[in-house]
Amino acid sequence: MNKRLALSWSGGKDGCMALHTLVQQGYTIACLVTTVPAEMGRTFGHGDRTEMIQLQAEALNIPVHFIECTFKSYTDRFVESLSKLKEEYQLTGIAFGDLYMDEHRDWGESVAKRAGVDAIYPLWMKQDESEVALKKFVESGYEAVVIRVREELVDEAWLGRKVDSSFYHDIIKMNICPMGEAGEYHTYVFNGPLFKKKIKLGEPSIVEYESSKKVEFDSFILTNS
Incomplete structure (x- = not known):
């Protein structure tokens, strides 16, 4: 297999598991792509500082490209940037970490088609499989922390919690998607295989x-252990 992909990257557990799955399947992840509001210095997906995403890219040894855009120009700028990256990295496709929301997949397939590459969804599943997916992440060896919650769905007490077995057993008791697919909570991955x-x-x-409420960290640095 000689398929080179860009991976849509928000910094959370879904994107990380998509990366892990694609590597296991033999794909080459040539670069990560992250959208940021123009002049804000934070990501569209989770509101992370771009420096935190850059640290993940350095830790993974995969280059990251930030796509600066507005809500109005989001799709066009994504297609424009993906088209350029296609030539720069000889990409054959772009991968997304979406799980089961059809409207998200429709959008991803549309922008991929416009850029002339394939759209890959390595984690795609049925909605009722999300609990199993969370358990798989917990057992994967990756470490993540909850960095944002939607107040009406998830209490702020969840902020800062590690996504571990305790988290898993608590979250599956709630009336939300265990993986937070509808934005109930967001995570940041800071270590793993x-x-x-x-x-x-x-x-x-x-x-x-x-x-929503969000955790901000007063520092974030790379370490060897």
């Missing part, structure tokens, strides 16, 4: 937004 270095996170503090 494909990481060449670990990301050490500093002291957390909580920031409140209009409909």
Whole structure:
């Protein structure tokens, strides 16, 4: 197999498991792509600082490309950037970590088609399989922390929790998708089997937004262990 992919990257567990699955399947992940609001310095997906995404890319030894855009220009800028990356990295496709939301897959397949590459969904599943998917992540050896929650669905007490077996047993009791596919919560992966270095996170503090709350860390650095 000589298929070179870009991977849509938000920094969370879904993208990480997509990366792991694709590597196991023999794909080459040539680069990561992350969308950021123009001049904001944070990601569209989770509101992470771009520096935190850059650290993940360095830890994984995979280059990351930030696509600067607005909500209005989001799709066109994504296609434009993907088309350029296709030539730069000889890409055959782009992969996404979406699980089961058809509207997300429709969008991804549309932008891939416009850019002239394949759309790959290595984690695609039925909605009722999400609990099994979370258990698989917990047992994968990757380490992630909850960095954002939707207040009306998930209490702020979940912020800063590691996505471990305790998290798994607690989250499956709630009336939400265990994987947070509808944005109930977001995560940040800081270590795992494909990481060449670990990301050490500093002291957390909580920031409140209009409909969500988020953890901000006062520092984040790469370490050897």
